[in-house]
Amino acid sequence: MxxxxxxxxxxxxxxxxxxxxxxxxxxxxxxxxxxxxxxxxxxxxxxxxxxxxxxxxxxILEATDREAAIDAETVRVVARRGTLRIVENRQGLVMAAAGVDASNTPAGTVLLLxxxxxxxxxxxxxxxxxxxxxxxxxxxxxxxxxxxxxxxxxxxxxxxxxxxxxxxxxxxxxxxxxxxxxxxxxxxxxxxxxxxxxxxxxxxxxxxxxxxxxxxxxxxxxxxxxxxxxxxxxxxxxxxxxxxxxxDMFRLGTSEAVREAVTLRRTVREFTDDPVDPGAVRRAVAAAVTAPAPHHTTPWRFVLLESEESRTRLLDAMRDAWIADLRRDGKSEESIAKRVRRGDVLRSAPYLAVPCLVMDGSHHYGDERRDTAEREMFVVAAGAGVQNFLVALAGERLGSAWVSSTMFCRSVVREVLDLPDGWDPLGAVAIGRPATAPRERPARDAEDFLTVR
Missing domain, CATH: 3.30.1330.100 (CofE-like)
Known part of the structure; x- marks a missing residue:
């Protein structure tokens, strides 16, 4: 008692x-x-x-290298700053140095938990x-x-x-x-x-x-x-x-969380019917607009299609434009039907966003080489914004697929969504909760993509 x-x-x-x-x-x-x-x-x-x-x-372990002992006891690095590591150890505990202790033990040895x-x-x-x-x-x-x-x-x-x-x-x-x-x-x-x-x-x-x-x-x-x-x-x-x-809302340190979000950023093609939190998408947009841009400009705009009616109206118009293009290319009706079915990833998502490029603040040089480079700078900046957007969505545990189809019918997209003439759609982003776990991504060695001079 x-x-x-x-x-x-x-x-x-x-x-x-x-x-x-x-x-x-x-x-x-x-x-x-x-x-x-x-x-x-x-x-x-x-x-x-x-x-x-x-x-x-x-x-007790003979260990001339305490760092190696910490490595052996570590399951997951939570955060790292210099030589200090906060890790999850074999016992499931999140703590500094995996609990490997060099105090109160003879020199040249360490104690494990x-x-x-x-x-x-x-x-x-x-x-x-x-x-x-x-x-x-x-x-x-x-x-x-x-x-x-x-x-x-x-x-x-x-x-x-x-x-x-x-x-x-x-x-x-x-x-x-x-x-x-x-x-x-x-x-x-x-x-x-x-x-x-x-x-x-x-x-x-x-x-x-x-x-x-x-x-x-x-x-x-x-x-x-x-x-x-x-x-x-x-x-x-x-x-x-x-x-x-x-x-665990604080599972990772800052840099580790960024790396995990980048790793989690996968193309998702099947979504559940769960509604998407509009606030989560707006937080992702806030991350998107921190991307670098030329001349202190803001070349990004995001059109958010939150109603089923707006999504259906856009996708129907895009489908009709795509079918017309394929017919002009001489494709058979069977081939056209297969291609249209493959493009249904946007229809399966409960939420769509259309990122757009605007050239406000760009310079006009009257020289084709320089004007082309100027536009490329803005396109790169817009792409950086979209990448930020996709990574931030992954951080919100939302799946996404960036599909390029709006780029092939920009005038249709502008008309249906009533957008200014200067807005260039850069594809559409399907957003939702993934219906299945993503397949394993083939490992890529960063060294394969490096050239050092």
Whole structure:
């Protein structure tokens, strides 16, 4: 029963555990703790620094090159600035240097994090139960930096017998307001409290919290494998604290996010019926108009076809113009029908945008060579704007296909969309949620496209 339920003033006590020897590979952490603190009681929570767990589990590595060790433990680079890397490691944790630590370990060696910190926490909890007969919670901690906050703190990377998250959604606050998003990271709060008494350099790797028995979960043993029963009772452990990719709004650093958006920019030819957020398209246009342009001009215009009626009217007129062109070319009706069907990618999209080039601010030299170069500069600038647009759409998780067809019937497009004569349509962009995952793109080596002088 919690203090709130009994009416008592909430309080707890936390202290560091003195007397632990230097931990070596093969040591039993539970027995070392039981020897140092035989007075542990049911409902206590043990906060154990991951370094001693790693040492006991033999996760010490001879490494003259720490960077190579970080590479080996890295699954994904989240952000990089100089030699500092924030990465996702093999345990799914996003942290600096993959958790590879060169402190508190002999020169020429590094410590890796425990392979499975939740399993490590369960082993310590089970060992204390066997040795002392007590039901305690165990949190394995490590030091993290945090986005938007200076300084370091300890957080939970492994847990057993502890309610790692306290979901308050569905309840109310002191004023009766509904709690719709409040999920408290209890295990992280415990880890930070323990760090206040353990310190970073005091040689006190374990702390005990007493007075918060309500956060300790019951141990349940059922028929069958006891370890599996323990894992089930402890639910997901600290793994539940790791935010999944689908819910992570800050998954990448700035340069990495740009590179991923460029990589995600793929031609999509099949779309779902899901509506497209007009705000997302407008944000993509805002990115488009940051492209470089000659003479401080703005050679881009984007016509957004947000109604089905406007899309159908344009595509019908373009189809009729295309059929007329194909007939003039002497194509058979069967060939014409096949070609028209292949052009249906624009019809399948729930949203269309028509980027246009305008030459406002361009110079006229009266010289064909220079006037041609002037127009080419504007075309290149407009293309840069469209590329920005497509990449920004990918960043919004929208698929797109840039189709050139409007360039072959510009007068028709201008007439149907009531555009000024000086607006030159540069194709049409089909936009929507991809109906299927894109096929693997053949790898391209950038070196194949370089010439160095």
């Amino acid at each position: 919690s203090a709130a339920e009994t009416g008592a003033v909430p309080s707890f006590r936390v202290w560091a555990l003195p007397g632990l020897p230097e931990v070596r590979a093969g040591d039993d952490i539970a027995k070392l703790i039981a020897t140092a603190e035989p007075g542990l009681a049911d409902g206590d929570v043990l906060l154990v620094t991951s370094k001693i767990v790693s040492k006991a589990e033999g996760r 425990p392979e499975d910190p939740d399993r490590s926490a369960r082993a310590i909890r089970d060992g204390l139960r066997d040795t002392l007969g007590v039901e305690v919670g165990v949190v394995v901690t490590d030091t993290f930096g945090r986005p938007w906050r200076a300084g370091l703190t300890d957080v939970a990377i492994g847990a057993a017998g502890v309610r790692v998250l306290d979901d308050l959604r569905g309840g109310t606050d002191a004023y009766g307001n509904p709690l719709n998003a409040t999920v408290v990271a209890t295990a992280d709060e415990l880890a930070a409290a323990g760090d206040l008494v353990k310190g970073k350099a005091a040689g006190l790797p374990v702390a005990v919290v007493r007075g918060l028995a309500h956060v300790v979960t019951a141990h349940v043993v059922t028929a069958g494998d006891a370890a599996a029963a323990s894992a089930s009772a402890d639910e997901a452990g600290a793994r539940a604290l790791v935010r999944g990719a689908a819910d």
